[in-house]
Amino acid sequence: MPIINLTELRAALPRGQRLIGLDPGKRIIGVALSDVSLMLASPYRGMARAKLGANAAEIAAIARREGAGGLVVGLPLGLDGSFGPAAQAAKDWAIALSSATELPAALWDERLSSSAVNRMMIEEADLTRSKRAKAVDAAAAAYMLQAALDATAPPRA
Secondary structure, eight states, X not given: OOBOOHHXXXXXXXXXXXXXXXXXXXXXXXXXXXXXXXXOEEEEEEEEOOOHHHHHHHHHHHHHHHTEEEEEEEEOOOTXXXXXXXXXXXXXXXXXXXXXXTOOEEEEEOTTHHHXXXXXXXXXXXXXXXXXXXXXXXXXXXXHHHHHHHHHOOOOO
C-alpha cells in the first residue's frame, strides 16, 4: 500500500476507528493509540524491533483488538527538515508495514519527540533513567501522534 496524506487517512477512516502511532527505533518501536474521536493520543507500549513479518503481525493484532484502521509512522527528518537516510529507512519500513498489515499509513515528522518526552520525564515527573527507558518509546509515539492529530483536526464549528 502506498503512503497517504494524514488528512486523507483521517477522512477515509470509518467512524469510531482509532489510529496507531508508531515511533520506530533501532531496538524498540513505540506504540500509541488515538481515541475513537481522533482527538487524544495515549501511550500503548513499546515492542521489540524484530523482522518485519513479526512486527506486522503484532501491529495487526493490536489494530484488530483496539479497533484501529490506520497507521501514523514517525518520520525522523533532520533538524533542518532534510530527508536523510533515517527518514528514507522509516518511509521504506512504513510502506512495507502498511502492505503487510493491510492498513493505510501516513508519515508524520517526529523530530525531537523522544528528546521532548525525556526532558518532560526528567523535569516534571522526576523519573530515573531506568524508569524512563521503559516508558519513553510509547510516550514518544503518543507525543508524535498527538501532534499529528492536532495538526489535522477539522475546524470546530
